[in-house]
Amino acid sequence: QKEVEQNSGPLSVPEGAIASLNCTYSDRGSQSFFWYRQYSGKSPELIMFIYSNGDKEDGRFTAQLNKASQYVSLLIRDSQPSDSATYLCAPSGGGADGLTFGKGTHLIIQP
């Protein structure tokens, strides 16, 4: 069974700094991961998809995947107050598989 663990926070980061969000997972068979952002009262919104070991960059966001350590992370550079949200990671099952979300990390960017 797929399980993900995230520090629920809140994680407080000053504006302009780098926010680092971490996620560990239990299923060694998981090959790829999604990072979603969820604002309070809103639906999850895709931030990044990563399937290879190493880093993937998209604008201010960098996802890192380490399959040997079963660890995936998300770095947000030059953090903005609008980045304040809950960040969810989920392994991709493909096709009809439902996503297994952790509780997510509540990120607060302090102006």
Place this chain on the structure above:
Amino acid sequence: EPEVTQTPSHQVTQMGQEVILRCVPISNHLYFYWYRQILGQKVEFLVSFYNNEISEKSEIFDDQFSVERPDGSNFTLKIRSTKLEDSAMYFCASSEWGLGSTDTQYFGPGTRLTVL
């Protein structure tokens, strides 16, 4: 940009009543999903649907729940006899295909269900 839509945005019902939540997935997507999120808790998978039948369901998706694609565009979740604990935000999602990044699930804005 195509998006998943859901109606209504908020549904209030009495315990024991039936409710139907509606979703219009993105038009070229083949996989459809329902999730729920109880206030303050994590997003939980309920059911997935492909080729006009249920593909996978969680333990939450018991006999009180059913899904249907009544036409070429709508995807519905029915709760037959609502309980207080069914109060939650219900999200519909869809994905294009099952390979690599194309299995990205795009979420609708949600329906907040309140059972009194």
